[in-house]
Amino acid sequence: MKYQFSDRVQGLKPSAIREILKNSSAPGIIPLSAGNPAPDAFPAEDIRRISAELLEHTPIEALQYGVTEGYTPLREHLRNYMKQKHNVGTENDDILITSGAQQVMDLLTKTLLNEGDTVLCEAPSFIGSLNTFRSYRAKLRGIPMEEDGIDTEALEQALEQEKNIKYLYTIPNFQNPSGITMSLPKRKKVYELCKAHNVIILEDNPYGDLRFAGEDLPSIKSFDTEGIVVYAGSFSKVISPGMRVGYAIGPKEVIQKMVVCKQGEDVHSNMWAQIVCHRFMTECGYEAHLDRLREIYRRKSGVLLTAMEHHFRPLISWSKFEGGLFAWCTLPEDIDMLEFVKAGTEKKVCVVPGTAFLTDESEPCSSFRINFSTPTDEQLQEGIEILGKLAKEMAT
């Protein structure tokens, strides 16, 4: 049979980057290209205990159908926790538990976007989200990043130029891939600009709890008196990605539509995982756990920074990062980035070419992304040394 696919799927091109990354899990490879939490970051012992208890005492609750909106005690706890700790959520907001935060991007796009409508996003931005937007045939317009976050002048220009803008997608904390954190004045400016143009903000915050330097900044959602921000939260980096639990906090009217869409996608999220997240948050010293995670990543990022200081200077530079899992490195002009990444893979060190994170992969880019949570300390040191030598070889 000759299959006839939908327009939206035909438009999803296999990425050139995938070819480069294909070998990143082969044996002997140093994986600086992943985004997995560090193995010692998982609260495995607590999850084991909670899981045993709930399957002993309330197995049917964990195994039976649940409601689409999510496990009620988890929703209630998150509502209070996010309000008290982060001033996120108002009387007019509601909360939806999703199958990972990726589903927030999917459901909001499904709820708001017609084919051809525009999504504004940071350039570079997280490839997973960009691909979700593409799957709904969004027109992506990238707004350049500066050291303190999105270029708000360029954002204003885009807001004035583009038609049918449905939302701005931003990762304000330790952005993937750039590691950049948006400054407080820019957060306020972004909120004011979008409010003035009647454009929703999709604020994705998977790494916010992983700050290991500097001071916490309020989320854009915390300014949201007008109901224009949908906040995407995730347990993937702070409890476990394999559980696939995330959540959206947004205006009731929007969340209600997202609930209908979720019902058609997967009915509800895995119940066991939702209950484990709830009990872990409420019974296991959640703040101390977050402190422990920050300590793990502070230490690991230190290993990376020390290695980069030794082996990357002066050829390769990197953006300042105060949290998260990634470093964004930039090559001098005389080294072709894609050639560099390919040559690195041949030397068994995998990083992600920066073009993967652009709205148009064919645009020029001299940066690449390094992850420091997945590799061991030794892999990090060895990988950076190999990349540093490679840059020196390739520099003319």
Place this chain on the structure above:
Amino acid sequence: MKYQFSDRVQGLKPSAIREILKNSSAPGIIPLSAGNPAPDAFPAEDIRRISAELLEHTPIEALQYGVTEGYTPLREHLRNYMKQKHNVGTENDDILITSGAQQVMDLLTKTLLNEGDTVLCEAPSFIGSLNTFRSYRAKLRGIPMEEDGIDTEALEQALEQEKNIKYLYTIPNFQNPSGITMSLPKRKKVYELCKAHNVIILEDNPYGDLRFAGEDLPSIKSFDTEGIVVYAGSFSKVISPGMRVGYAIGPKEVIQKMVVCKQGEDVHSNMWAQIVCHRFMTECGYEAHLDRLREIYRRKSGVLLTAMEHHFRPLISWSKFEGGLFAWCTLPEDIDMLEFVKAGTEKKVCVVPGTAFLTDESEPCSSFRINFSTPTDEQLQEGIEILGKLAKEMAT
């Protein structure tokens, strides 16, 4: 802010049926309207043991990111199991683990359907799937059901009349809501007709293992030499719906596109649940477990049948059902079905009005659906008695 929703979401009307069902979980209600597996059908003890072992010995595998296609040992086992037991799957097929079978409907629709394209479905059919198709703005064309399954003459007519038919959606075994099983000759005829018209078949089989009378029939997918059938399997009725694990077996080319779509929706399905399903299938006497389930539902359906014989005759009739979870009951012409269902709810007995399962809810329908897996024996007996009395009161 005034929210502007996408066309597809604006088209999703809140259903009149929801209003009727709103009270179905209130205290004191006899819930004959649900579709939940019976509480004693869950292999809770095995799941508890497997879960404890895997979180003890391989916690990182259960908690870390996985691949979109699904947990490899589960995919491999299912491939062999479905081939050996049901002759489902060929060299040209691949398998994708999904977040419940509902996601198979979603991903296949996303992969094949442009707005306005046609989906053929049985009339009546499962409301959850119909709503998924609607969320992609499918044009639904219902094909009437006969005692031995879909009306193949009407199907042939529709295949000739409709434009841009992307697939036929069918539940051949103990269909939800009608309970009807498609005969072997009709299965062959449906396959031949769709093959001749180059139309894919989406074969949804959540209840196939729950046969408690009659003989098993081969699935339509087992005839599939041409790669025109996508088979949707589910663990919701045989292990646990709260885990949200289902799977698609279909042509590689189609599955590959579905994988890309799934990546944008939820990255991958819950790892813990996938591992539990694999180990339960391979280590816990799966066939004996299925026998035990059939015995549970054989007994429960017997309670329902006895009660209906006593209290429904001669006013209310029902379709023959040899498995599954539902009975499809039909009122005499002089009783208005929606009035009857409403009056039942006031007497605290909830059933689902048949109109909920039509492509057009405003069409006339004198049937309603009863579920016998969720209520207790006492609730079943009491509920049927109340409904029987109600019919006698309402008959003129």
